[in-house]
Amino acid sequence: MAPEMTTDPYHSRTVDRWEIAPRPDPVLWGEGAGPLSPEQLVHYAEKGFVVCWRLFDEEEVGALAAAAAKARDAADPARDDVIAEASSSAIRSVFRVHRDGEMFERLSVDSRLAGAARQILGSDVYVHQSRINFKPGFDGRPFPWHSDFETWHIEDGMPRPRALSASVLLTDNIEQNGPLLVIPSSHRLYVRCVGETPENHFKESLVNQAYGVPTRAALVDLVDRGGIMSGTGPAGSVVFFDSNLMHGSGGNITPLPRNNVFLVYNSVDNAVVEPFGKRPRRPEFLAERRVDVVPT
Amino acid sequence: MAPEMTTDPYHSRTVDRWEIAPRPDPVLWGEGAGPLSPEQLVHYAEKGFVVCWRLFDEEEVGALAAAAAKARDAADPARDDVIAEASSSAIRSVFRVHRDGEMFERLSVDSRLAGAARQILGSDVYVHQSRINFKPGFDGRPFPWHSDFETWHIEDGMPRPRALSASVLLTDNIEQNGPLLVIPSSHRLYVRCVGETPENHFKESLVNQAYGVPTRAALVDLVDRGGIMSGTGPAGSVVFFDSNLMHGSGGNITPLPRNNVFLVYNSVDNAVVEPFGKRPRRPEFLAERRVDVVPT
Numbered sequence: 001m002a003p004e005m006t007t008d009p010y011h012s013r014t015v016d017r018w019e020i021a022p023r024p025d026p027v028l029w030g031e032g033a034g035p036l037s038p039e040q041l042v043h044y045a046e047k048g049f050v051v052c053w054r055l056f057d058e059e060e061v062g063a064l065a066a067a068a069a070k071a072r073d074a075a076d077p078a079r080d081d082v083i084a085e086a087s088s089s090a091i092r093s094v095f096r097v098h099r100d101g102e103m104f105e106r107l108s109v110d111s112r113l114a115g116a117a118r119q120i121l122g123s124d125v126y127v128h129q130s131r132i133n134f135k136p137g138f139d140g141r142p143f144p145w146h147s148d149f150e151t152w153h154i155e156d157g158m159p160r161p162r163a164l165s166a167s168v169l170l171t172d173n174i175e176q177n178g179p180l181l182v183i184p185s186s187h188r189l190y191v192r193c194v195g196e197t198p199e200n201h202f203k204e205s206l207v208n209q210a211y212g213v214p215t216r217a218a219l220v221d222l223v224d225r226g227g228i229m230s231g232t233g234p235a236g237s238v239v240f241f242d243s244n245l246m247h248g249s250g251g252n253i254t255p256l257p258r259n260n261v262f263l264v265y266n267s268v269d270n271a272v273v274e275p276f277g278k279r280p281r282r283p284e285f286l287a288e289r290r291v292d293v294v295p296t
Numbered sequence: 297m298a299p300e301m302t303t304d305p306y307h308s309r310t311v312d313r314w315e316i317a318p319r320p321d322p323v324l325w326g327e328g329a330g331p332l333s334p335e336q337l338v339h340y341a342e343k344g345f346v347v348c349w350r351l352f353d354e355e356e357v358g359a360l361a362a363a364a365a366k367a368r369d370a371a372d373p374a375r376d377d378v379i380a381e382a383s384s385s386a387i388r389s390v391f392r393v394h395r396d397g398e399m400f401e402r403l404s405v406d407s408r409l410a411g412a413a414r415q416i417l418g419s420d421v422y423v424h425q426s427r428i429n430f431k432p433g434f435d436g437r438p439f440p441w442h443s444d445f446e447t448w449h450i451e452d453g454m455p456r457p458r459a460l461s462a463s464v465l466l467t468d469n470i471e472q473n474g475p476l477l478v479i480p481s482s483h484r485l486y487v488r489c490v491g492e493t494p495e496n497h498f499k500e501s502l503v504n505q506a507y508g509v510p511t512r513a514a515l516v517d518l519v520d521r522g523g524i525m526s527g528t529g530p531a532g533s534v535v536f537f538d539s540n541l542m543h544g545s546g547g548n549i550t551p552l553p554r555n556n557v558f559l560v561y562n563s564v565d566n567a568v569v570e571p572f573g574k575r576p577r578r579p580e581f582l583a584e585r586r587v588d589v590v591p592t
Contacts (some may be wrong), residue, residue, distance in 0.1 A: 175471040220551045255516045
């Protein structure tokens with residue numbers, strides 16, 4: 001291990017064997033008021049996530065779902081910020097929707113989302129990344145376990161885990177159609193991954209992640225401690241989860257599509273710098289470098 | 297459609313377009329006493345399945361799980377009655393374990409299973425098929441939707457849906473590790489599949505089923521009517537389900553393996569004849585032709 005690595009508490013892909021380190025940073029960064037109740041904040045602090053039931057009403061969800069379908073149908077799979085399935089040309093993700101000048105841009109500054117992010121992160125916030133994830137009925141593919149923050153730190157230069165994802169459910173997310181799976185309380189620990197990061201692997205990694213992947217033994221350890229929970233809820237609900245929470249999702253053999261919009265909020269005091277993995281930056285659709293503060 | 301087809305209420309793979317037909321036969325064939333409570337029988341009749349919590353205690357499950365691991369490790373993937381994953385040599389199923397002369401043979405005549413089968417089927421019973429299904433942690437594969445009875449009728453010659461599966465959970469089956477998924481009440485309807493049955497496709501079909509597969513539109517219709525439920529429970533629990541219940545299971549990305557033993561009980565008054573699909577018989581490990589009545 002190079003000597004300078006040891007000064008970064010979140011160094012990763014630097015070790016020959018996985019290890020689980022403590023997280024030196026807090027989970028709740030402020031004590032301000034906001035849309036989340038004290039009980040919801042306690043749940044978030046302890047488990048690393050919270051599901052808020054039906055934050056968006058039926059009419060709003062209908063409009064968002066229609067906009068998502070339009071974005072999918074208009075998406076060009078040849079573009080870097082459009083991700084197709086490995087085994088087909090079906091669109092899996094459309095990135096950077098918070099810059100669409102329309103519905104998702106309005107969504108990204110909605111106080112139900114950004115207000116909760118400010119409350120948890122204890123500062124003003126900006127959108128670090130956004131995307132729509134489509135998991136179609138019958139052939140929706142799984143997504144393996146990972147900590148977002150590990151990747152964002154090593155590959156994008158996010159200094160600390162002072163960021164969160166808000167997943168707005170566009171369809172009912174039930175146990176059976178491939179909802180978000182989380183390892184509760186895993187956000188309080190940091191799993192160092194093994195090995196190095198090849199250059200420009202991001203396109204592949206968004207389909208089949210092969211680097212920055214926690215070792216299976218680490219996942220066994222985390223699940224022994226915390227078990228597994230699902231982020232289920234009816235359409236219009238929102239799952240807020242910590243950037244360092246270990247999560248993934250299963251496939252979808254049901255006829256019921258599972259589509260969500262993700263807005264990732266980062267603290268303005270945590271703007272990205274150069275990647276800690278000493279690699280070239282990834283593209284901006286994965287890591288915004290323009291800090292456009294969401295107005296309160 | 298050939299004229300003689302119309303005399304079989306369960307004809308299938310005979311039509312150009314899927315259709316959903318009523319089931320002319322009952323679900324509960326008797327009114328005798330047995331291990332299932334009246335409430336459990338009502339649930340079974342209405343939904344097509346029932347989960348009985350911890351019918352086997354920890355010690356029994358431990359012994360069964362050890363015997364299952366031994367059977368898996370001793371299994372020869374080159375044998376027809378041993379099924380490996382399509383993408384690897386991992387053992388997915390070991391068939392005909394009720395003839396092992398040991399633990400699974402004893403299990404197959406256990407009154408907790410065979411007694412419930414007699415109660416539901418209203419007669420003496422015998423074992424039509426048995427198998428251990430292994431769905432390992434991290435890479436357990438999904439199994440697509442199907443009705444067992446459709447296959448058993450067309451390919452094996454089972455006259456009527458007077459049979460059931462008892463799935464003994466060898467590990468905890470939780471929502472997240474690929475439990476049995478069912479479409480409640482779908483057992484009261486019969487989905488005719490499209491197309492013909494090629495000869496000798498059984499080896500392939502046990503890994504990736506391609507014939508006797510319900511059309512997606514039929515599954516959408518059934519789920520619209522009945523929704524989706526999971527057959528979850530702690531190790532030692534048993535899921536009893538009707539031979540015509542539409543079911544499948546998702547993959548398993550969790551570290552927690554999901555292993556179950558299936559015993560299929562058929563009424564002695566419903567012994568298999570020649571396949572209704574006018575094809576050669578499949579091997580006996582898939583459809584017992586020796587009616588060894590389970591002693592009461």
